[in-house]
Amino acid sequence: AQRVTQPEKLLSVFKGAPVELKCNYSYSGSPELFWYVQYSRQRLQLLLRHISRESIKGFTADLNKGETSFHLKKPFAQEEDSAMYYCALRDSGGYQKVTFGTGTKLQVIP
Amino acid sequence: NAGVTQTPKFQVLKTGQSMTLQCAQDMNHNSMYWYRQDPGMGLRLIYYSASEGTTDKGEVPNGYNVSRLNKREFSLRLESAAPSQTSVYFCASRGLNLDTQYFGPGTRLTVL
Numbered sequence: 001a002q003r004v005t006q007p008e009k010l011l012s013v014f015k016g017a018p019v020e021l022k023c024n025y026s027y028s029g030s031p032e033l034f035w036y037v038q039y040s041r042q043r044l045q046l047l048l049r050h051i052s053r054e055s056i057k058g059f060t061a062d063l064n065k066g067e068t069s070f071h072l073k074k075p076f077a078q079e080e081d082s083a084m085y086y087c088a089l090r091d092s093g094g095y096q097k098v099t100f101g102t103g104t105k106l107q108v109i110p
Numbered sequence: 111n112a113g114v115t116q117t118p119k120f121q122v123l124k125t126g127q128s129m130t131l132q133c134a135q136d137m138n139h140n141s142m143y144w145y146r147q148d149p150g151m152g153l154r155l156i157y158y159s160a161s162e163g164t165t166d167k168g169e170v171p172n173g174y175n176v177s178r179l180n181k182r183e184f185s186l187r188l189e190s191a192a193p194s195q196t197s198v199y200f201c202a203s204r205g206l207n208l209d210t211q212y213f214g215p216g217t218r219l220t221v222l
Binding site for chain 2: 043086088090098101
């Protein structure tokens with residue numbers, strides 16, 4: 001069974017401070033991991049995926065298979081980063097099942 | 111493209127009533143999903159459909175049924191609504207060999 005754990009329900013940081021949103025997973029195969037973001041009154045949207053190793057809006061995330069983690073990081077938080085962030089894992093087999101974590105609300109204090 | 115659309119946007123039901131949540135996508139995607147979002151619980155998968163004609167249970171399927179009517183449409187039915195089904199319901203779709211799931215705007219359901 002695949003599982004995604006986001007240990008923090010709420011993370012509050014000051015503007016300009018570094019941000020790290022934690023995500024740990026359990027999966028028997030080779031994981032495909034994503035971060036999704038939901039801004040206030042908007043629909044959920046993809047932020048980034050581990051395969052592309054990209055940086056979006058200053059955010060990066062590295063897959064650490066040894067620690068089974070996929071933490072989301074940004075060196076300097078902005079007020080517009082305040083949102084709900086979800087880590088997700090997709091089944092790389094035939095079923096295409098996607099499992100989300102419980103989410104972390106990021107609050108950037110001006 | 112409208113992307114993923116859901117109807118209705120809001121609904122209030124009484125315990126025991128039934129209703130169907132509709133979802134449609136115009137991106138020719140193969141996979142479609144239904145999630146519920148609850149405070150402190152995040153997004154939980156109810157049912158998904160990897161392709162037209164197939165459906166599978168997710169984490170919390172009890173009390174729900176789904177129909178993949180065709181490639182575009184994936185409906186979620188509550189046969190006898192319960193207060194525990196008060197939630198925000200999201201539909202999503204994903205194309206073959208594509209990473210991204212595209213989400214609908216959600217349906218806010220209240221069961222009294």
